[in-house]
Amino acid sequence: MEQAVLSKKIIDGKLVAKEVREDLQKEVLAATEKYGRKPGLAVVLIGDNPASHTYVKNKVTACKNVGIESFLLQYEKDVDEQTVIDIVHKLNADPLVDGILIQLPLPKHLPTQEILSLIDSDKDVDGLTAINLGRLARGDEGLFPCTPMGIMRLLEHYKVPVKGKNVVVLGRSHLVGKPVALMLLAKDATVTICHSKTAHLPEVCRQADVLVAACGQPEMVKGDWVKDGAVVIDVGTTRVENADGTSSLKGDVEFDKASAKASLITPVPGGVGPMTIALLLVNTFKSFTMRMQAAKQSKS
Numbered sequence: 001m002e003q004a005v006l007s008k009k010i011i012d013g014k015l016v017a018k019e020v021r022e023d024l025q026k027e028v029l030a031a032t033e034k035y036g037r038k039p040g041l042a043v044v045l046i047g048d049n050p051a052s053h054t055y056v057k058n059k060v061t062a063c064k065n066v067g068i069e070s071f072l073l074q075y076e077k078d079v080d081e082q083t084v085i086d087i088v089h090k091l092n093a094d095p096l097v098d099g100i101l102i103q104l105p106l107p108k109h110l111p112t113q114e115i116l117s118l119i120d121s122d123k124d125v126d127g128l129t130a131i132n133l134g135r136l137a138r139g140d141e142g143l144f145p146c147t148p149m150g151i152m153r154l155l156e157h158y159k160v161p162v163k164g165k166n167v168v169v170l171g172r173s174h175l176v177g178k179p180v181a182l183m184l185l186a187k188d189a190t191v192t193i194c195h196s197k198t199a200h201l202p203e204v205c206r207q208a209d210v211l212v213a214a215c216g217q218p219e220m221v222k223g224d225w226v227k228d229g230a231v232v233i234d235v236g237t238t239r240v241e242n243a244d245g246t247s248s249l250k251g252d253v254e255f256d257k258a259s260a261k262a263s264l265i266t267p268v269p270g271g272v273g274p275m276t277i278a279l280l281l282v283n284t285f286k287s288f289t290m291r292m293q294a295a296k297q298s299k300s
């Protein structure tokens with residue numbers, strides 16, 4: 001395919017994320033002046049997982065660049081459960097903390113769901129508490145997971161219509177598949193959610209006007225699973241070893257073949273990934289403004 005034709009089809013997540021951050025930076029500046037303090041994000045990092053350290057470093061830098069204060073709390077991998085519980089309670093009560101993020105995965109001895117559920121739902125900037133998932137399911141206001149929010153922003157930016165369209169979501173995790181399906185449903189798409197037990201997956205995918213692949217299976221979605229003219233959102237990021245000993249990041253979609261069929265497609269990397277951190281910043285700012293407005297109302 002000619003380069004010019006292909007580049008028109010590629011969804012540029014880096015560019016859209018940059019726009020989101022630039023708009024946010026202005027809003028953060030104005031709100032900081034208005035309320036007399038910066039929004040604050042607490043990031044809890046446990047253990048020595050190199051990928052987690054990189055993600056956290058990127059999040060802290062991203063906060064700084066838009067004017068959000070970050071508080072990094074680091075603990076050894078053998079930290080006991082009670083200490084982590086106490087940290088979450090302390091952050092819930094801290095008036096300078098608007099968002100709490102616990103970097104996953106946690107070491108195996110810590111119960112992830114139990115710990116996440118302790119986060120105050122109004123500071124839950126990853127949108128992973130049952131209360132926020134419930135709010136999303138009901139169509140209420142809340143804080144929702146960043147990657148699905150990023151996907152919705154990309155679709156909006158590229159003016160992809162979803163109302164009345166067949167959307168197929170591959171994956172049903174709380175982090176990506178379920179929340180993005182609920183967000184698309186709220187926009188009047190006809191949503192099919194697939195998973196590892198779905199029968200006739202290629203045929204189901206071929207019905208999709210919009211195909212969201214979030215299953216973590218590198219290049220599982222073949223070019224001929226994509227309907228002509230479909231929009232393909234590839235959420236997958238799996239690090240795979242190359243024959244020459246190097247490694248690279250692979251999406252869930254066979255990009256070259258799928259891009260020949262799709263009208264729009266996200267690359268990996270550079271598609272959905274950059275949007276996730278941008279939306280974490282948006283969520284932190286949202287939590288800050290909601291809390292500031294509530295504090296103002298309770299005073300008046």
Ligand SMILES: NC(=O)c1ccc[n+]([C@@H]2O[C@H](COP(=O)([O-])OP(=O)(O)OC[C@H]3O[C@@H](n4cnc5c(N)ncnc54)[C@H](OP(=O)(O)O)[C@@H]3O)[C@@H](O)[C@H]2O)c1
Pocket residue numbers: 147170171172173174175176177194195196197198201214215216217220235236237238272273274276
């Ligand atoms: N770019 C980003 O910012 C970002 C953010 C989050 C996640 N990700 C990536 O997105 C991918 C999904 O993440 P996740 O957290 O949702 O993963 P997950 O919790 O492992 O969920 C994967 C989902 O895919 C389904 N699945 C697995 N193998 C399948 C198969 N062969 N056919 C059909 N469905 C299959 C699973 O089905 P069952 O439920 O039946 O097991 C499950 O629902 C990963 O590659 C992850 O790294 C990227």
